Amino acid sequence: MLEIKQHISLKPFNTFGVEAKAKWWVEVTSEEQLLELAQSELFQKESPFILGAGSNVLFTQDVERLVVHNAIKGIRVVESSSDWVRVGFGAGEVWHDAVMHCIDHHWGGVENLALIPGTVGAAPVQNIGAYGVELKDVLHSIRALDRVSGRMVTLHSSDCAFGYRTSIFKAEAKDRYIITEVVLQLTTHSHGLHTDYGAIRDELNKKGVLSPTIRDIATAVIAIRSSKLPDPSVLGNAGSFFKNPTVDREVFERLNTAYPNMPSYPAQKGVKLSAGWLIEQCGWKGYREGNCGCYEKQALVLVNFGGASGRQILDLAQRIRESVLHRFQVDLEAEVNIL
Numbered sequence: 001m002l003e004i005k006q007h008i009s010l011k012p013f014n015t016f017g018v019e020a021k022a023k024w025w026v027e028v029t030s031e032e033q034l035l036e037l038a039q040s041e042l043f044q045k046e047s048p049f050i051l052g053a054g055s056n057v058l059f060t061q062d063v064e065r066l067v068v069h070n071a072i073k074g075i076r077v078v079e080s081s082s083d084w085v086r087v088g089f090g091a092g093e094v095w096h097d098a099v100m101h102c103i104d105h106h107w108g109g110v111e112n113l114a115l116i117p118g119t120v121g122a123a124p125v126q127n128i129g130a131y132g133v134e135l136k137d138v139l140h141s142i143r144a145l146d147r148v149s150g151r152m153v154t155l156h157s158s159d160c161a162f163g164y165r166t167s168i169f170k171a172e173a174k175d176r177y178i179i180t181e182v183v184l185q186l187t188t189h190s191h192g193l194h195t196d197y198g199a200i201r202d203e204l205n206k207k208g209v210l211s212p213t214i215r216d217i218a219t220a221v222i223a224i225r226s227s228k229l230p231d232p233s234v235l236g237n238a239g240s241f242f243k244n245p246t247v248d249r250e251v252f253e254r255l256n257t258a259y260p261n262m263p264s265y266p267a268q269k270g271v272k273l274s275a276g277w278l279i280e281q282c283g284w285k286g287y288r289e290g291n292c293g294c295y296e297k298q299a300l301v302l303v304n305f306g307g308a309s310g311r312q313i314l315d316l317a318q319r320i321r322e323s324v325l326h327r328f329q330v331d332l333e334a335e336v337n338i339l
């Protein structure tokens with residue numbers, strides 16, 4: 001039974017912990033409920049906004065729309081072979097729990113993505129990634145409601161235009177699809193481990209692990225993340241506020257001559273820079289202004305010390321962006337979805 005509510009506070013539903021009200025609010029727990037909702041006049045009129053765990057959004061004002069909280073659960077094995085298994089996860093499943101479910105079943109592929117907050121359904125939206133692995137590396141397909149046709153559709157990885165922290169769901173098809181299930185293709189043995197990140201290697205060495213299992217990698221990732229990133233239940237934040245910018249070779253050469261210690265990574269087109277480093281060079285690390293600021297251990301993470309508004313956080317983000325542009329002539333793009 002769908003229960004539509006009005007003027008609901010979104011504070012408990014975003015990890016920044018900022019106050020904003022939803023004009024309309026409904027939680028869906030099954031595909032049937034979503035299809036029922038899609039028939040309603042409210043859904044047609046009020047431009048639905050899909051909310052998972054709110055760990056990648058910044059509300060800067062009340063949401064004058066229908067907020068659909070995705071709580072579709074369920075895990076099922078769709079298909080398997082001698083080498084792999086395809087597993088469907090309901091979009092409302094907690095991403096980290098899904099990762100641990102895979103580890104418990106000896107299914108490999110997502111261990112580097114342990115402890116990323118949020119729901120499974122949001123994972124394809126920005127093609128979540130960490131420690132050398134992105135969702136696209138393990139994604140088989142997505143089941144979604146297409147708001148244009150009003151039908152359930154299946155999208156394969158090649159349909160999603162995945163890129164660094166982006167996909168069609170964040171770009172040309174923004175707000176078009178409501179993802180209900182994500183099917184991952186995982187290895188059942190001979191897992192291709194990704195241990196090349198220095199921090200993972202160091203953590204495994206520290207523990208004396210010479211031949212890591214997928215559980216060892218997940219454990220190492222959990223330890224690294226817990227020591228580096230603020231826990232949103234303690235300090236409001238949405239992880240990296242900005243994407244790491246990609247610049248063309250010419251810009252890179254100019255910056256590299258002026259700042260030889262600047263971290264950089266090869267990218268598909270050009271060179272990727274570290275947004276955290278650029279921001280830190282501008283003096284923002286550990287900065288606090290009233291109730292918001294930059295995390296003391298990572299300047300890229302904007303934090304709400306308690307009571308900050310979305311507008312205050314956005315204002316700080318804009319000044320950070322301007323200072324990086326002024327000093328390095330590099331324009332930062334927000335990774336967080338700003339409403």
Ligand SMILES: Cc1cc2nc3c(=O)[nH]c(=O)nc-3n(C[C@H](O)[C@H](O)[C@H](O)COP(=O)(O)OP(=O)(O)OC[C@H]3O[C@@H](n4cnc5c(N)ncnc54)[C@H](O)[C@@H]3O)c2cc1C
Pocket residue numbers: 015049050051052053054055056057070091116117118119120121122123125126127128129130169177178179180229230231232237238239240337
């Ligand atoms: C401490 C911290 C660390 C983080 N670390 C990382 C990291 O290492 N790598 C990384 O990639 N991200 C990271 N993030 C960002 C965040 O965890 C991911 O973007 C996550 O996928 C967001 O999930 P969510 O359910 O909270 O999405 P929400 O914030 O609720 O929504 C995000 C966007 O997805 C859309 N959306 C959500 N669900 C659906 C759906 N079912 N169908 C269609 N659209 C949908 C929303 O409309 C919105 O535009 C971090 C965040 C925090 C707080």
